Amino acid sequence: MVFRSNRYARFVAMRATSSVAIGSVLLVPACVWSQIRPTTTYVHPLPPAAAAQNATTIGRHGADTNSGRNVSGMSGGKQAGIIGGIVAAGVLTAWGVHHYEHKQPSSEDLLKNGPRVPQNVLMSHLIVDGVIGPGWPVGLDFQLAGPGSVTLDITTADKVQYHQVLTNDLNGRGITITYPDGLPDKVQSATFDVEAAAPAGSNGAAPNLRVYGMAAGPKAVGSIAIDEVTFGPSAVKMKQAAQYGFHSHSDFSDVRADFMFTGLKDNHIVMKQDNETPLSPVTPDEHAQGSLQSKGTEGQHLLQIRAWRGNSGDWVVAWSPDVVVLSK
Numbered sequence: 001m002v003f004r005s006n007r008y009a010r011f012v013a014m015r016a017t018s019s020v021a022i023g024s025v026l027l028v029p030a031c032v033w034s035q036i037r038p039t040t041t042y043v044h045p046l047p048p049a050a051a052a053q054n055a056t057t058i059g060r061h062g063a064d065t066n067s068g069r070n071v072s073g074m075s076g077g078k079q080a081g082i083i084g085g086i087v088a089a090g091v092l093t094a095w096g097v098h099h100y101e102h103k104q105p106s107s108e109d110l111l112k113n114g115p116r117v118p119q120n121v122l123m124s125h126l127i128v129d130g131v132i133g134p135g136w137p138v139g140l141d142f143q144l145a146g147p148g149s150v151t152l153d154i155t156t157a158d159k160v161q162y163h164q165v166l167t168n169d170l171n172g173r174g175i176t177i178t179y180p181d182g183l184p185d186k187v188q189s190a191t192f193d194v195e196a197a198a199p200a201g202s203n204g205a206a207p208n209l210r211v212y213g214m215a216a217g218p219k220a221v222g223s224i225a226i227d228e229v230t231f232g233p234s235a236v237k238m239k240q241a242a243q244y245g246f247h248s249h250s251d252f253s254d255v256r257a258d259f260m261f262t263g264l265k266d267n268h269i270v271m272k273q274d275n276e277t278p279l280s281p282v283t284p285d286e287h288a289q290g291s292l293q294s295k296g297t298e299g300q301h302l303l304q305i306r307a308w309r310g311n312s313g314d315w316v317v318a319w320s321p322d323v324v325v326l327s328k
Helices: 019-025 030-035 077-098 107-113
Strands: 042-045 120-122 125-132 138-144 149-156 161-167 174-178 188-197 209-216 226-232 235-237 241-248 254-265 268-279 286-293 299-308 315-319 324-327
Touching: 077 120, 077 125, 077 188, 077 254, 077 268, 107 125, 107 188, 120 125, 125 209, 125 315, 138 149, 138 188, 149 174, 161 174, 188 209, 209 226, 209 268, 226 299, 226 315, 241 299, 254 286, 268 286, 268 299
Parallel strands: 042 161, 235 324
Antiparallel strands: 120 268, 125 188, 138 174, 138 209, 149 161, 149 188, 209 315, 226 241, 241 286, 254 268, 254 299, 299 315, 299 324
């Protein structure tokens, strides 16, 4: 085991905003932030893992390597203000996690309502609450836009913490699978903290991280149990239908589709949930498809699919490679 130091300074608001600006947004002087120290704890280090592209077992298709359409940095004044608000809220969430002040939902809540993604999301520092059980694998489908790595930190309700460094040298999407050891013989809440990191020894910025899927549980991880997510057409008018599709590798009793406003802040993807739509349960090897009413903030959107098994808790969150632009 290794002693954990304050990792928050590495993040510095995704390097998307200066410490002075963040202090102004949050009405807290930046110097005060640096004086706050988290409660110390011990971390179980896990061996580094490298992303791979492997064929799936269910459906027997090749690895999903569709990187999709890049999120654009173009936005009007109103959208720029929204993006600034997303960054501020996302930083607060990350701050709470790094200073052990993040309130985890109960396992009962997560079994009933599924994995919880914050309403405001920094994809280069992604926080997800979900359940974890003994011997459960944890999968991450991701791509890095430049040199660097990803850190995965898992903190359970029992205050057991795991830390792992993930790499992806594939020049595209790849999946890592993690097996935290020594978990208690019960399903419990956990916070999954995924953060892009600059190359070791570098003072440069962390690379842009794009996550396509995250999952936990034997029924949700082999590859990532929801993949081949589609979302289109590329442009729709308000209240018109947008089409979606995805491939399920397992049966999930509960599925939600989240319409996520998205944009860039200094080349890092940020998202805000506009609305949520319940979908029908899915079965193994099902290719689900349908339409969603497009409503929300004008601008670019990604589709977020959350699926979980209410009886065992296995869960997955997947994000579309496709981007849909919503306009009036």
